[in-house]
Amino acid sequence: MKIELELAAQRLREHDKILILTHKNPDGDTLGSGFGLYYGLKQLGKQVYLRNSDELPAKFSYFYDSQMTAEFEPDYIVSVDVGDTKLLGTKLEQYADKIDLCIDHHVSNTLYAKETYLDGAASSVSEILFFLLELLGIWFDEQIANCLYTGLVTDTGCFKFSNTGVKTHLAAARLIEFGADYERINRDMFETKSFARIALERMVLDGMEFYFDRRCAYVLVTRAMMEEAGADYTTFDGISAITRQIEGVDVGLTLREIGADDYKISVRTSAAVNASELCRKFDGGGHVRAAGCTLKGNIADVKRKLLAAAQEMLGSR
Amino acid sequence: MKIELELAAQRLREHDKILILTHKNPDGDTLGSGFGLYYGLKQLGKQVYLRNSDELPAKFSYFYDSQMTAEFEPDYIVSVDVGDTKLLGTKLEQYADKIDLCIDHHVSNTLYAKETYLDGAASSVSEILFFLLELLGIWFDEQIANCLYTGLVTDTGCFKFSNTGVKTHLAAARLIEFGADYERINRDMFETKSFARIALERMVLDGMEFYFDRRCAYVLVTRAMMEEAGADYTTFDGISAITRQIEGVDVGLTLREIGADDYKISVRTSAAVNASELCRKFDGGGHVRAAGCTLKGNIADVKRKLLAAAQEMLGSR
Numbered sequence: 001m002k003i004e005l006e007l008a009a010q011r012l013r014e015h016d017k018i019l020i021l022t023h024k025n026p027d028g029d030t031l032g033s034g035f036g037l038y039y040g041l042k043q044l045g046k047q048v049y050l051r052n053s054d055e056l057p058a059k060f061s062y063f064y065d066s067q068m069t070a071e072f073e074p075d076y077i078v079s080v081d082v083g084d085t086k087l088l089g090t091k092l093e094q095y096a097d098k099i100d101l102c103i104d105h106h107v108s109n110t111l112y113a114k115e116t117y118l119d120g121a122a123s124s125v126s127e128i129l130f131f132l133l134e135l136l137g138i139w140f141d142e143q144i145a146n147c148l149y150t151g152l153v154t155d156t157g158c159f160k161f162s163n164t165g166v167k168t169h170l171a172a173a174r175l176i177e178f179g180a181d182y183e184r185i186n187r188d189m190f191e192t193k194s195f196a197r198i199a200l201e202r203m204v205l206d207g208m209e210f211y212f213d214r215r216c217a218y219v220l221v222t223r224a225m226m227e228e229a230g231a232d233y234t235t236f237d238g239i240s241a242i243t244r245q246i247e248g249v250d251v252g253l254t255l256r257e258i259g260a261d262d263y264k265i266s267v268r269t270s271a272a273v274n275a276s277e278l279c280r281k282f283d284g285g286g287h288v289r290a291a292g293c294t295l296k297g298n299i300a301d302v303k304r305k306l307l308a309a310a311q312e313m314l315g316s317r
Numbered sequence: 318m319k320i321e322l323e324l325a326a327q328r329l330r331e332h333d334k335i336l337i338l339t340h341k342n343p344d345g346d347t348l349g350s351g352f353g354l355y356y357g358l359k360q361l362g363k364q365v366y367l368r369n370s371d372e373l374p375a376k377f378s379y380f381y382d383s384q385m386t387a388e389f390e391p392d393y394i395v396s397v398d399v400g401d402t403k404l405l406g407t408k409l410e411q412y413a414d415k416i417d418l419c420i421d422h423h424v425s426n427t428l429y430a431k432e433t434y435l436d437g438a439a440s441s442v443s444e445i446l447f448f449l450l451e452l453l454g455i456w457f458d459e460q461i462a463n464c465l466y467t468g469l470v471t472d473t474g475c476f477k478f479s480n481t482g483v484k485t486h487l488a489a490a491r492l493i494e495f496g497a498d499y500e501r502i503n504r505d506m507f508e509t510k511s512f513a514r515i516a517l518e519r520m521v522l523d524g525m526e527f528y529f530d531r532r533c534a535y536v537l538v539t540r541a542m543m544e545e546a547g548a549d550y551t552t553f554d555g556i557s558a559i560t561r562q563i564e565g566v567d568v569g570l571t572l573r574e575i576g577a578d579d580y581k582i583s584v585r586t587s588a589a590v591n592a593s594e595l596c597r598k599f600d601g602g603g604h605v606r607a608a609g610c611t612l613k614g615n616i617a618d619v620k621r622k623l624l625a626a627a628q629e630m631l632g633s634r
Contacts, residue, residue: 159476159489160503169490172476173483183479190477193562195531198522205519214512245510 001115005128008117009135011101012041015076020050021099023082024089028060028189030081032151033103033125035063037080039147040129040138047072053089059188063147076100081125083109103128123161123168126151130171142179149180150189158190199229204239216251216310217243220299223257240266244289251278251310255302258294263302267291273313281309318432322445325434326452328418329358332393337367338416340399341406342550345377345506347398349468350420350442352380354397356464357446357455364389370406374551376505380464393417398442400426420445440478440485443468447488459496466497467506475507516546521556533568533627534560537616540574557583561606568595568627572619575611580619584608590630598626 022030083106085096102113107120243252275291284293339347400423402413419430424437560569592608601610
């Protein structure tokens with residue numbers, strides 16, 4: 001059942017032993033909103049614990065509470081930024097049918113919780129948490145401001161994407177006022193590249209090919225390249241966006257070799273081409289401008305099929 | 318003489334034929350604030366004209382008014398984002414001692430105008446203009462919102478840099494409310510790279526050298542490289558920031574050959590090193606983390622001098 005923000009705040013006020021669940025492969029928003037809520041509820045004198053199925057990334061170490069008390073039997077379970085119980089991961093799936101409140105911004109939320117506060121127009125759950133903590137009368141200290149600010153910027157590409165709204169900027173203004181260390185956070189999130197990343201970008205630029213009057217960019221990243229660069233899957237994050245950034249490119253194809261004759265393809269498109277439609281030809285899917293699929297076979301065949309599909313999409317308009 | 322924003326607004330209200338001057342090599346803020354002011358004053362029924370010494374870049378074509386009336390004899394001259402009359406450029410230097418009002422955010426402003434509204438804490442002149450146009454009771458239409466929003470984001474790296482403040486986000490919230498096409502603007506300003514830019518980045522990554530336990534990154538961009546990439550000075554914008562983005566790099570040195578044995582050096586540093594201090598050794602200067610200088614001589618000598626200075630700065634702490 002969907003509920004209003006005021007009722008969500010009341011539920012939190014009414015309980016004393018609260019467990020917060022975040023989604024697997026955690027990102028800045030699930031952890032930023034989760035820890036924002038964690039510190040807010042601590043201020044109200046409650047026992048709080050936050051869990052994730054995966055190890056918490058070092059990147060967000062400034063969120064973490066070295067004083068987090070031992071686990072306890074919760075009287076209320078809240079999930080943040082978890083659109084589907086499948087995203088709880090192996091360690092947390094035990095809670096799938098026990099979640100009292102879900103706070104989310106994914107319109108695809110499956111409404112698995114007893115009660116759900118869903119704002120599909122919010123840039124991030126951290127944005128929602130800003131207004132929720134205000135309702136709870138929390139004092140926004142630097143720690144809370146840093147958690148929520150991080151969630152805002154990681155989900156919006158630092159206020160660049162279309163999900164950014166008036167409320168996103170209003171929350172950001174207040175969080176900066178409350179001491180969010182925005183310069184350092186933005187530098188760490190957006191302006192710092194590892195040596196492995198730089199090495200990988202160099203290889204990608206060196207190997208990029210163009211087709212169909214430069215409307216299609218093609219990049220192949222082999223396992224050997226990943227190894228040479230010292231890169232892992234986290235290094236790869238954002239690499240496929242490079243193709244679409246190039247002026248005039250309507251289809252960017254980024255292939256990553258994940259095994260022998262086995263390729264994971266990320267498709268990025270301009271408004272002129274539907275990426276999801278292109279990927280559906282290969283049993284993949286995704287969003288209109290960012291989608292993916294996998295293809296097996298030798299690279300010459302895989303490349304030929306993908307270029308043919310791209311050409312068809314480009315030719316159809 | 319420095320004046321308050323209210324008096325600046327009053328002066329604008331009192332005059333009817335207003336000429337707006339912007340700085341040479343125009344960027345998003347001088348043109349964004351200039352055109353924001355232009356359209357605002359037009360609303361008040363005034364005759365307005367905007368000038369620049371250089372050609373107006375196609376990148377900002379959505380600012381321009383194809384209906385801009387012929388030039389006239391102004392009764393009031395305003396400069397925006399021009400910290401020094403040297404920045405007026407050749408075509409506008411005739412106005413150097415005739416400027417009635419300067420609106421600026423550079424603390425280094427030489428106070429050349431009869432009256433100056435200076436807010437060194439403002440992220441951009443576009444941010445100031447937002448509050449000035451509010452004082453003037455302007456209706457913020459999409460056109461004005463787009464101009465001012467562009468100035469905000471181009472001067473702050475899309476709200477990333479330390480000059481971003483509470484008022485920057487408050488202005489952004491209102492400008493989005495008023496219809497600023499922020500998604501498209503951000504894509505055009507930050508997510509679109511020309512072929513020349515991609516070619517140049519590839520050369521920069523291919524040629525980058527590291528010194529002093531990788532704490533110093535060194536890049537040389539020759540005229541031949543610029544030509545091969547099809548790049549001009551606008552393509553180069555932001556290239557020098559690449560060095561500092563690499564983890565562990567405290568000093569980034571980017572050299573651009575501007576003539577025979579003549580090099581323009583951009584220094585970018587982490588908090589560990591004062592870029593301005595480094596550049597002062599070569600009669601240059603700038604900010605704490607971004608500064609510049611020029612050096613003449615053969616490249617081997619220039620490189621040796623710069624690396625020695627960088628090593629000294631790194632060794633001193």
